[in-house]
Amino acid sequence: MPVGGFSTTRPDLPHPLGADTPSASLWRVGNTPVRSAHRPGRRVHVIGPCGATAEDVEELACHPVPDPAAWRWPGTYAVLEEAEHALVLHTDPAAALPLYAASWRGTWAWSTSARYLAALADARVDVQRVACAVLAPSLPVLATGRSFFTGVVQLPAGARIELPADGGPYRCGTLWRPDPYAGAPAHLRLRNALTAAVTLRTRTDPGLSSDLSGGLDSTTLAVVASRTMPGPLNAVTIHPAGILDGADLRYARLTAVAAAGRIRHHLLPLTAEHWPYQRITEVPVTDEPAPSTLTQSRLLTQLRWMRRELGTCTHLTGDGGDSILFQPPAHLADLIRRHRYPRAVREASGWARLRHTAVPPLLRDAARMAHQTRQEALAALGSALATGGPGPQDRGNVRWFATLPVPAWADPAAVRLLAEAAANTAAAPDPLPGLDASVRTLVDEIREVARTAAADAELAAGCGIDLQNPFLDASVVDAVLRTPLDDRPPLYAYKPTLTRAFAKVLQPALAARTTKGSFEADHYSGMRAALPELLRDGVMHLAALGLVDTGRFRSQLRQAAAGVPMPLATIEQALAVDAWLASIGRAPAPRWAAPVSGMAA
Helix, strand or coil, X not given: CCEEEECCCCCCCCCECCCEEEECCEEEXXXXXXXXXXXXXXXXXXXXXXXXXXXXXXXXXXXXXXXXXXXXXXXXXXXXXXXXXXXXEXXXXXXXXXXXXXXXXXXXXXXXXXXXXXXXXXXXXXXXXXXXXXXXXXXXXXXXXECCECCCEECCCCEEEEEECCCCCCEEEECCXXXXXXXXXXXXXXXXXXXXXXXXXXXHCCCCXXXXXXXXXXXXXXXXXXXXXXXXXXXXXXXXXXXXXXHHHHHHHHHHHXXXXXXXXXXXXXXXXXXXXXXXXXXXXXXXXXXXXXXXXHHHHHHHHHHHHHCCCEEECCCCHHHHXXXXXXXXXXXXXXXXXXXXXXXHHHHHHHHCCCHHHHHHHHHHHHCCCHHHHHHHHHHHHHCCCCCHHHCCCCCCCCXXXXXXXXXXXXXXXXXXXXXXXXXXXXCCCCCCHHHHHHHHHHXXXXXXXXXXXXHHHCCCCEEECHHHCHHHHHHHHCCCHHHCCCCCCCCHHXXXXXXXXXXXXXXXXXXXXXXXXXXXXXXXXXXXXHHHHXXXXXXXXXXXXXXXXXXXXXXXXXXXXXXXXXHHHHHHHHHHHHHHHHCCCCCECCCCCCCCC
């Protein structure tokens, strides 16, 4: 639920209807934790779940807030300092608690919700941001610093940001850098950070529940949670109705049995009505398109069932685990740049076997990337998009940015918006220069996953459930990304840091697992079942914005539903974003308690 405020404490400040006001410049809708400490002329707030003690919070008010404050403790939180002439925000490095700001009537308004600020400032949907989301879903860098609303900016993650009380330009300094840490081994740092992250949630809500998908990520969370709770953990495994012998279900049952009563295992069968693409235009409104839009029927069914049958108020998921536990292909470029040639060859060979591809092209791509800076890659990307799409040099396996062909159904105006976004991004300085390419790539990916996960959390909040993703805590991300190059796991390995970290609590059979089940068959079945509705209603809002040729889109959608091989990412994004636009038009905007006409700056 959103929290927000202003960079001034003047008396005429509005607040959303139904909000409470913990301080003169702060408002809150719902029960998001807000802890405050006061000293003469100074007030400090910790926003969001945070493992800091009451004494820790008081200490923040007694002295200048230390640079690592936003990742020192487990949780998903930000730290705010109210001063006479400005508001200072210390933002979450992982962006799991994204903060937004808009200039309003001679001051700054900020919030965890871009949509609430858009209602305050009468802002409209940002068409260029929508174009980036639809046509370049694999390039979150193009939308850095932007929300889906004009004039509403996303504040930089892992930074100290000063919002002047008079509405002047904000000042920003990067605080968090995941530079290599030569202390404790990576698996010990991960074990300590993730255990603390889960323990924070179980202490806050001793009756929480957890996913138990049978995969490593959710199973690890469930096992750790079950060992820190006063009673049994309610763990939920979803599965296709009538199929009780799948690999995921077998591993989930193995874990539950081994827990010896600490896990109460619940099976939730799903039928055709829960397939992907079903009723996507009914998805509730969120700040931005939710990752679970296409599977919203399945997600909301699970959430409502847990709330009704288990009384769940807090639920753990393994979201984010894949992002922080796998090495990206850019790791090969780091090895070559650091002259680890034998290891580069070994890892390229191992990865090539998994992907059924040749080794030499991988090494050639890696060598090319090793001699190209991120800014150079951004500039080349902008040029490629301006001329119609990525060139041959941008289609390799190892590169800075994972590009996809611009689909034939994209309107030329949308492609121009994409090229403009790339050019603007290339012209901006990198706030994290000098990092290894693999680490810098992971920062972008993790922040995209974490920020969009907040939209799924909004869906859950509508069901009365607080959705928590401990893998996306900044303290966990920091513990993993600081691993020195020589200690990082091989590119082809399946989450060895996690299995080593929790070897004593995971069942050996599960720890040895190297695959995860999927709902791919349901995906295509769902697309075919929903095809009439998708052809009738899909992308109509995008077409109204001048971004999509509906005839060409429908033709490609029919081919996809028929099983014709093609990239599905842009098709799925177009449908998800269009469903979000429908929800924005359908749902009433948040209402504020004072007249708030005027445009965002």
